[in-house]
Amino acid sequence: MFGLDKKDFRLLLLVTVLVALAPFILNPFPEGSGMAQFNAGYPDLMQRFVIFGIFAIGFNILFGLTGYLSFGHAAFLGVGSYAAIWMMKLLTMNVVPAIIVSVIVAGVFSLAVGWISLRRSGIYFSILTLAFAQMSYSLAYSVLTPITGGETGLQPKVNDPRILDGSLADGATPKANLFGLEMGSSIEWSVGSWLFTFNAGYYVAAIVMLLAFYMSIRIFRSPFGMMLRAVKSNQQRLNYTGLNAKPYTLAAFVISGMYAGLAGGLMVAMDTQVGAERMFWTASGEVVLMSILGGVGTLIGPVLGAGAIKYMENILSKINSDILHTWFAFLPDGLEDFVVTLIYPFIGKGWHLTLGLIFMLVVIFLPGGLVEGGQRIARLFGRKKKSTDTPDGKTTPAE
C-alpha cells in the first residue's frame, strides 16, 4: 500500500490513528481531578508534539542514516520561521505560502551550510555546523535586526502590506488561517467530566507530520536510504565501489534541513511570532537528545523522543512544591517535608535533571532508545504468546 511493505504500512497506520485520536489519548484524566495536570491534550502542546516530531524525523534522516551529527539544525528551523513570518507579513495570513517558502528557504540555506560543513566528517563536521548555527543566531540578534526584528522578534502587524489579503480593520489582529480556517480555532467536546479539544492548527500540523513521516519511510526503504546507511557503515568501501559519498550526504543534509524548515514554518503557522532564541545551540542540542532518546536510525524513534521531551518540558515543569505537598499530605508532617524536599529538585524548574537522568539510563541500558525498550517488551510478550500458540499448531508467517 502506497509503495510500502506490510510492516511499514501498519506502522504508518498506527501512527495515523494515534495522531488522529491524540486529543483523547493525551487527555486520559477528568478535568478538575488531581491527575488533570498530567493531561497533555491541549492544543498548544499537541501542536508542539507533532512539530518537533517533524523536526526530529528530518534530523534522523541525516544523523540516523549517515551518522553525521549536526549541531546546527536549529538554524534551519529558525530560518524557516523567519521566512514564514515574512510571507505572512508581505503576502497573506494563509499558512500555505508561509509553509512552502519556509521549506524552500531552509533548503537553500542548508545547501550552503552543508556544502561547506560536509568537507569534514566526525567531530569537525559537528563543530562546523555548530559554528554556522551560532553565527546565524548572533546575526539574527545584531546585524540582521531589520530582517529578524532582533531581540523583539517578529509578529504580523495590522498595517503590514499583505498584498493578497484585504486590509484589516483597525484593532483587529491578523490570524493565521488555512483558506479561512483559523489555526487557533477549536471545537471542544465534554463527555462527563472529560474535556476534549480538537484544534484546527493541530490537525493541519498533524497531517503535514504524517506526510513527512511517510516520506521518511520511503527514503529509509529506498536505494538512496541504503546508500546513506552504507555511508555510515563504511565510507571507504563506498568510495572504492565507484560511489561518490558527497552528493548522498549533501542530499541527506538538505532534506533534513528542509524538514527543520518545515517545522519552523509550522511553528509560525501555529503561533505567529519568531525570536532568534529559536536558533540557539540548545535548540539544536534538543533535537539530538530527541533522536537518541527515541532511537537513532529507527523510523518512529525520533517522534517518540520528541514527544517524551516535550511532555516533560511542559508537564513536569508545571509541578511545584505545593502540588507535591498535596500529593504527600497523607504522610506524617516531618516525613512529608522530607519526601517533598527529596523530590523537589527533579520537578518544576528542575525538570532538566529528570530528563538528564532518563537520558543517561536510556543511553546506558537501552542504546537503541525507547524503540528498543518497546521491542524488548514486545519480545517478552511475543515469547509468551508463541508458547501458548504452539499447541494449536498455529505459526505466524515470517515477515
Add this chain to the structure above:
Amino acid sequence: MGILEVKNVGKRFGGLQALGDVNLSVAENTVHAIIGPNGAGKSTLLNCLVGKLIPDTGSVMFDGQSVLGRKPYEINQMGISRVFQTPEIFGDLSVLENMMIPCFAKRDGAFTPNAFISMMKDREIVERAEEMLVEMDMADARNDNAATMSRGNKRRLEIGMCLAQEPRLLLLDEPTAGMARADTNNTIDLLKQIKDERDITISIIEHDMHVVFSLAERITVLAQGTPLVEDTPDNIKGHPKVREAYLGESQDAA
C-alpha cells in the same frame, strides 16, 4: 601494451623514499603478482593505482587513460576494483544489501538519486545481487548481518562485491593475510575460478608464496621501492636477486 602501465612512479613520505622509480606493465587477462619484503613499497604502489595516494612523479595509465588526479570512485568507475587487506564491507547492512550496492554503482554510476522508489522492488538489481550471491556460494546468508560473518566469508563477499561491478582489473592487497590454512586454500580456489571463468586482469600483492605460486603468471619483485626483476614464477623461484632480497646476501639458500 598492457592494460595497466606504470611509468617512473616515485613517492616520497618526508625523508622516506617509499617508491623509487617503478615501471610496471600488467598484460590484459593475466594474473600478475607483486611480491617483496616488508617495507618494499607494495601497498604504497597499490594506493597510487587506486587514487588513495598521488605519486610525486611518473604516470599511471589504465587502458590508455591516466588515473592520476582522479578520485577513488572515479578510478573504480573506470574499471578497477580493489580488495583490501582487512575485508572492507558494509558491516551494518545485510549480505544482500552489501551485494546490491555495487550493482547500483555498476548500473547507475556514482550517484543514485532515486529516494522514493522501493529498493526491494528494483527487480533488476535484486536479481543481479542474488545471482552474484549464488555465484559466490553465499545465497543462504542473504539476510544475515554482514558483520557477523567469518573472516573468510567476509573476504568472499568483498571479492563478490568487486566482481559484481564487472571490473577489468581486480587489485588484491594480501587477500589471505591473517587467514587459516583452509580459508587460504578456499580463497586460492575462488581466485583460480575467477581467473578461468572471466575476462579479468588480476593484480595481487601477497606475502604468502604458496598463494603467489599457485596463481601468478607473472611476478614482479619489489625491494626498497624499486622493481628488482619481473619474470615467470618458475624463473623467479630460482632467481639469485630474489633470494638476496628476501634472505639477505650472506645466507646460502637451501
